[in-house]
Amino acid sequence: MIKLMEKFQKREWFSSKSNMNEKNTKHILSIMVDNEPGVLARVVGLFSGRGYNIESLSVSEVDSHKFLSRITIVTSGTKLIVDQIKAQLGKLIPVHNLVDISELNSFIGKELILIKLNVKDVVKFELKEKLKKFGAEILLESNSEFIVQYAGTPEEITKLVKLLKNTKIIEQTRSGLVSMATGTDYIKK
């Protein structure tokens, strides 16, 4: 756990992705919203309507008693723009709480990827070994295909895809980042 936390200290995580414009930084916004029709449209519409950037988005219900959903949005912009995004989101009525996770001292950010590989002309045990070493799991295995699951940071996922560059990837799908800060007291309601 401690190792993980170190890995996701924000500086390290962000400095590796240097942007062309120095002032543009990446932010992970975690938003607690009422799980009601149209709430995602309100959030996404705000981004498109005002010309803000969405790099990834994931959303699902997290509290079925209080009907709460949690949205994680990765966005980027200058400090002025990101502050504006946060202020605008804060004005939406169904938004309960909003945390800029990337501004906290330590947090975890993970993404899930599913990859379907064409394994017809591949030495299967070598590939299996490779995947096992990386920590990826094979969910489905047949003569012609593997479906591989892996959860990790966006960088690790890119590494995995690179590792498989000599194998035929039929298709892949990614969940978008989900993120959580460490500590016991920060996202309420």
Add this chain to the structure above:
Amino acid sequence: MKKITGAKIVIESLIQENVKVIFGYPGGAVLPIYDELFKQKKIRHILVRHEQAAVHAAEGYARSTGKVGVVLVTSGPGATNTVTGLTDAMMDSVPVVCLSGQVPTHMIGNDAFQEADIVGITRPCTKHNYLVKDVTKLAGAIHSAFFIAKNGRPGPVLVDIPKDIQTFKTRYEGKKLTKKISYYKPTFEPLKDEVDKVVEFLSNCKKPIFYIGGGVINSGIKASKELLELMKKTGFPCTQTLMGLGAFPMSDKQFLGMLGMHGTYEANMAMYNCDLMICVGARFDDRITGKVSGFSPNSKKIHFDIDASSFNKSVNVDLTVKGDLFRILKLINEKISKKNLLFKKSKYIEWWKQIEKWRSRNCLKYKQSKKVIKPQYALQRLNELTKKLNPFITTEVGQHQMWAAQFIEFNKPKHWMTSGGLGTMGYGLPAALGVQIAHPKDLVIDVAGEASILMNIQEMSTIKQYRLPVKVFILNNNYMGMVRQWQELLHGNRLSESYMESLPDFVKLAESFGATGLRVEKPDEVDDLIKEMIKIKGAVICDIVVDPTENCFPMIPSGSTHNQMLLGPNDKVDGEISEEGMVLV
């Protein structure tokens, strides 16, 4: 408790919200509600002639009273027609609740007759909206709509009510909000240490200016009083935005005139050269700032606002104070009294000298003519002759609007209704109608252009129906004046489509709606026309034929800064307007 229909619940909820008047237009999907309206006497319904006008009328009603304006329209086209009005209310922070009918719940999404996804359409142009799919949640949605519309930064809220919900029955349990918005608590109370810092800033400046916006008016008459006290305590100069006119008395010496694109020379120069800018409920709009990179380059800036998203949106400020302006101003006044702070005149004498120098340029002067009526002259006379009656003025959008802002003096808040943010042509007449409904005995004047007035001219019929003594003051220059002015300045005087052909005879038009029509063409007839207009008890349309070539000055060309103003027709833009400026509106 007896179960009542959804339609009855709508009426009950409105009564509970103390609604006296609604502006609306019936149609298939709201018939049950209109049926309930028919059976009661507590709420007066004003039948407009177009749904856009219903929203503008509600805006006029809201802005002149401080109450929430209420609109009732049918589904589909009825609802889509409100979009311009709702956007207008959104931009100018006007509390409006719009109730729209919708096709029955089981038909939603089926492309039914007169179906429109109005909740989807109005999502970006309302503060919030509801589609009520369960009759037990109807009352909560309506009460929440009122709560949201008037709390925090005001704005429009739409409640979409399917027809079957209007007929289903449930119990009405009084004024309760939906559970879900219980956490919507806009902050009203500013932080103490921020207020302390403001006072520190105030006592450490030499060239201050207050930059006052419509937020003061939204905060209420109490905020205007606190502002006046602060202004008198400090003796600082102030300027007001288009939305803020009247928040501080315009006849006061400390007022330098409106600022911005068509603001006065002294106001804009003071903004450019100040060392402390105190923004009170304004939002650094692009009409105000001009080129942002050259906006008041050497000043510290303080910003008071109830809406955190207004802070640092286009201009970076040094100190922000979030809260209700009345509370903020009150705490500052208290702090100043407690500390016995004195703002010695000698400290600001140089600054005032400089300001008087700018003021002496007399930037609003124009060449008077004996042959043609100058629009500025007509408005100057209107101001002089109606001042004592303390009239409510609404405007359309364009040159006449800017001249009205420059030449009519407002010494009280809530007397000036104009479409600032959205710039909606056709706003003035329906807004005037709404104001007149709220203030039946007062003088209400719509200062209009001949182009704008035609955009909602059908409301003359509403005015006729309710015998409203609205006065329409048309400055007729036969052009979309502001469009022509820009074409002249920026597009080589190629007057593409800006000439108003085939105008109606406004006198006959007035008469056909049972109103009086007056027309003048000579400057020496203007006074008589205005006196006659005031005397007439019913509605009047004044057709004032003005100089078609007159332009609105001063003007900051787009992409320029406050110290690069054009003061008159002989001032030319230095060289061509930059490409950067050309693309700006």
